[in-house]
Structure formats: C-alpha cells, structure tokens
Amino acid sequence: MDYRRQSIRDLMSLPVGTSVEAFGWVKTRRDSKGISFVQVNDGSCFADLQVVVNENVIPADTLKAMTTGASVRMKGELVASPGTGQAVELLATEGELIGPADPATYPMQKKGASWEFLREIAHLRVRGNTFGAVFRVRNRAAYAIHKFFQDRRFAYIQTPIITASDCEGAGAMFAVSTNLTADHDGQYKLSDRDAATDFFGKPAYLTVSGQLEAETLALGLTNVYTFGPTFRAENSSTSRHLAEFWMIEPEMAFCSLEGDMNLAEEFLKEVIADVLENCADDLAFFNQRIEPELLQTLNHVSSAGFERMTYTEAIKLLESSGESFEFPVFWGADLQSEHERWITEKKVGRPVILTDYPKEIKAFYMRLNEDGKTVRAMDVLAPRIGEIIGGSQREERYDVLEARIKEAGLPAEPYWWYMDLRRYGSVPHAGFGLGFERLLMYLTGMKNIRDVIPFHRTPGSADF
RNA sequence: UGCCGCAUAGCUCAGCGGUAGAGCAGCUGACUGUUAAUCAGCGGGUCCUAGGUUCGAAUCCUAGUGCGGCAGCCA
Numbered sequence: 001m002d003y004r005r006q007s008i009r010d011l012m013s014l015p016v017g018t019s020v021e022a023f024g025w026v027k028t029r030r031d032s033k034g035i036s037f038v039q040v041n042d043g044s045c046f047a048d049l050q051v052v053v054n055e056n057v058i059p060a061d062t063l064k065a066m067t068t069g070a071s072v073r074m075k076g077e078l079v080a081s082p083g084t085g086q087a088v089e090l091l092a093t094e095g096e097l098i099g100p101a102d103p104a105t106y107p108m109q110k111k112g113a114s115w116e117f118l119r120e121i122a123h124l125r126v127r128g129n130t131f132g133a134v135f136r137v138r139n140r141a142a143y144a145i146h147k148f149f150q151d152r153r154f155a156y157i158q159t160p161i162i163t164a165s166d167c168e169g170a171g172a173m174f175a176v177s178t179n180l181t182a183d184h185d186g187q188y189k190l191s192d193r194d195a196a197t198d199f200f201g202k203p204a205y206l207t208v209s210g211q212l213e214a215e216t217l218a219l220g221l222t223n224v225y226t227f228g229p230t231f232r233a234e235n236s237s238t239s240r241h242l243a244e245f246w247m248i249e250p251e252m253a254f255c256s257l258e259g260d261m262n263l264a265e266e267f268l269k270e271v272i273a274d275v276l277e278n279c280a281d282d283l284a285f286f287n288q289r290i291e292p293e294l295l296q297t298l299n300h301v302s303s304a305g306f307e308r309m310t311y312t313e314a315i316k317l318l319e320s321s322g323e324s325f326e327f328p329v330f331w332g333a334d335l336q337s338e339h340e341r342w343i344t345e346k347k348v349g350r351p352v353i354l355t356d357y358p359k360e361i362k363a364f365y366m367r368l369n370e371d372g373k374t375v376r377a378m379d380v381l382a383p384r385i386g387e388i389i390g391g392s393q394r395e396e397r398y399d400v401l402e403a404r405i406k407e408a409g410l411p412a413e414p415y416w417w418y419m420d421l422r423r424y425g426s427v428p429h430a431g432f433g434l435g436f437e438r439l440l441m442y443l444t445g446m447k448n449i450r451d452v453i454p455f456h457r458t459p460g461s462a463d464f
Numbered sequence: 465u466g467c468c469g470c471a472u473a474g475c476u477c478a479g480c481g482g483u484a485g486a487g488c489a490g491c492u493g494a495c496u497g498u499u500a501a502u503c504a505g506c507g508g509g510u511c512c513u514a515g516g517u518u519c520g521a522a523u524c525c526u527a528g529u530g531c532g533g534c535a536g537c538c539a
Contacts, residue, residue, distance in 0.1 A: 028500075028501095030497095030502095031498085031501095032495060032497065033494080034495095034496050035496060037497075037499075039499080050498085052497080052498095055496090081497095082497065083497060083498065083499070085498090103489085104474080104490055105490095107474070109488080109500095110488090110489080111487095111488055111500060113475055114476070115532095116531060117475070117476090119531095120531095171537065171539095172537090209539090230539080232538075232539085234538075235465060236538075237533095238533085241537085242539090245539070337535095387538085387539080388539085390538085390539070435539030436539090438539055
C-alpha cells in the first residue's frame, strides 16, 4: 500500500475497460440473489464507487462482513453501469476486507441521525455524506483563501497564540498558566497566586485576535494576512459561537476604508466562485438536503455588486421602513440582527457594506472621522447569515489614538509598541476579520457552527 | 449569563396516572441489476439521576445532570 495510487475520484474518470484497485470504507451494501452491490467511499469525492460483486467472486463470509463502515480493497474492471445513478462501476474480480465494522455496534447509519448524535460520534461522522462534504469544502475554502491572498502578494504571517496583553478588548480570554496544574482526579492545584512567579512573569492568555500584531507586520511588509486559531472564553452557547475557531485577518498599509471594502468584496466573490467551481458535487448535495436556496444565493453573491451605505443612511432606511422591530432604531443604537437582516435581505437583496458607525459602539483603534462622531468601520452583511466580515481603517494619528485609548478607559502602558507604529513612519492602514467557520456555514448552508469544524470546543464541551 | 424546550430500544420518535410501543438499524430467510433496494419472520428497555405526591408514576411536583434553541456578546 502506498499513498501514490488512484483515489476513487481519480479512477472514476478513467476509461471503461481499465483495470483498477480501490480502497475505502463501505457506505452500504445491497444483496440480491447471485449479485451484491457494495458502495465504497474514500472521501476523495462526494460520489461513492459502486462495486458489483457477482456470486463466488469473493468468499461468502468475506462479502457478508463488508458491512457499513468496514474498510475494504476492491479490485476489478471499470465498466459502464447499466443502472441509473452512476456512469461507471467497478466489476469486482477480487475483494479484501481490511478492517471489519461490527454492524451491531457501529453507530453510523444509512438513515438520518440527529446533528446532536453525530456530534457525539464526531470521530466517525466524517464517513457520512454530509460531513465528508463539509470537510472537503472546508479544505477547498482554506486553499482558496490562501490562493486569493498569495495571488495579490499578501504575506502569510503568524501572530502569537499566547499573548500577555489583556487589552485586546474583544471578549473574555482563557488564561495560560503553569502555576495552575490539574490532577487526573479532576482537581486543580494552584502553586502560587502571584502572576509574577508564573511562566511569563505576568498574566498570559490565549489570543482573541491577531490584529494588533498584524498591524505591525503590515507596517513593513505592506500587505499581510493571518489565518490561524483564535479563542474566546465567552460563555455563549449559540449556533454561531465557538470557544476555539479559525480567523482570517488581512491588514494593508497605505490603504483606506474604500480599499478595505474593495478587498472584502473581491475576497468573498473569489472564494465563493472557487468553491462553486471545485466542490460542485458537494454543494449540489447541500443545496438538495440542507439549504434549498444555497446555490442561488452563492451564485448571486459571487456575481452581484455589493451595496454600500453609511450607518446613518441605514438608520434612516430602517426608521422609514414601516417594519415593527423588536429593538428600537435610533441613531447611536447598535444594529440588531433583525435590522441587519432586513437591510440585506428585504431592502437590498444582496450583500451590503455598512460604514461609518458611531464611535461609541466600535473599537478604540478605528479611525475617527472629521465629524468627531463616527469611525471608519465597515461591516459586510450577507443575506441568510447577517454579519460575515467586520473591519476598519485604523487610527494612524498618534494624538487621536492616544486620546481614544484614554476615552475607552484603557491603560496606555501596554500599548507602547502599538503607539510606536504611529510614532515612526505611520501610514493610513486598514484590515478586516473573518471567522472561517462562519464563512463555511455560508458556503454549506449548515445551520450549526459546531458542524463545520471537525471537533468543536464550546462551553462544557471539549471531547476528542 | 438570562429565558425557553427536550431527555423512553443502537437511531428517530409516539405514549402523558392503570401490564413498554412504532419506524428504521441489527439478526434469520426470500429475491439475477440494486440506488435510503424490496418482502417475511425474530430478538431488543435502569422510560437521564435523586427525592416527593399517589393504592399505583415513563406520565404529576422539586432539585440536579446532559443536550438543544433564542437573546446578549461577537467572528
């Protein structure tokens, strides 16, 4: 055995008459008198290989043990399939059972199981249609993202996962400590309460964003992006939140908010178009079984221009909409998801980029506008999921940034290096953040974020 | 963190105060080309846990645990 062999995806496109060998896991087997059909999948593509086994080609007890979940090697000739549902099939001359899967205890079934149950068997669910497709799309999307940035000469950078600055301000953080150890009986032991004695000599945490560090790399490499793990200790148990997720954060020097918006729009269109082209079978499955409007929406988003409007314009539209919203609309209010959905789904019907939010509802590092009331922030809102990207032009003026840190009630000292960027060769710069799993929810139509990552980490759950 | 819902066979669920049920899966058999194959038969239960009410609790009450949904927070 060698990895250098044909995958099922490869061999199914070979000409009829070719002698081939396939390795994979049995999806299902159907028996008739004198003939068996074994469907084999190796994850290389959505389609299963139908292996036709005539009587006595494989010993009866071997064939009988080729049950759902068993791993097999099948050898034979590729033939045109007389049945509907596949163009070619493998007419077996030889079959080997590599690893049996006791059908009495194997938990994956041919018929529907709940998402909750499949999460409990996350180590096996990848062998089913849905999760095979999810993780193929996840792979392709990751590749498309790197390709998008590399094609534009953005440098892929790595920002720290452990950070000693508790001032990133994007939510609750996980502490990292060697003073605190855990026994196998489930008891914690704290050797010293003083962080000064701890590994880093001060409190340390898992990162909630690489943005501030990415800014420093951008002010030297010009265009950079991160694509790495991010952690939030928020006790939020929703279909859209994870404690550990992957985030993409481009950052561009010599770039305004307009350039940032152009990048965000190009980015979404290109990644969607790439996945539409390269994962067509998987997306067709999602469109059929998970989200009926998936393909229509993705095709629309990848081709239509994004609408752009300011926060102030959006508030006016909402106020004159005649809709009765649960949360009140007024200038200064943070937009609720019901407001965002109305704008992007009902009013505009395609993605919308909202800009120039009140400074009070946005982060301190966003560039202050001339009006003194709004900042150069942007949110990309998309039909069906709402906010998918959040970004801004960064405040590059030393005095203004200093004042805004003070205004936000943050200590100035930890930001000494961030301020240095404004002290030496400061330039207008901008960037955005995108949650990879949220993008995958959009690409697949999957309704729960726990189902687009192999092993989810959420409050109370860190299995596998 | 707040509010709400759910927990019964391997899975998906019905039963809602009076002897534990169905479909699917599994097992046995039938069928020469199936596509979530079909058909016949068989086996399968700590009704989440601990208290309580009752002649009697899967069913009602309380607490706990687990899972999920929505909201907030955000990506």
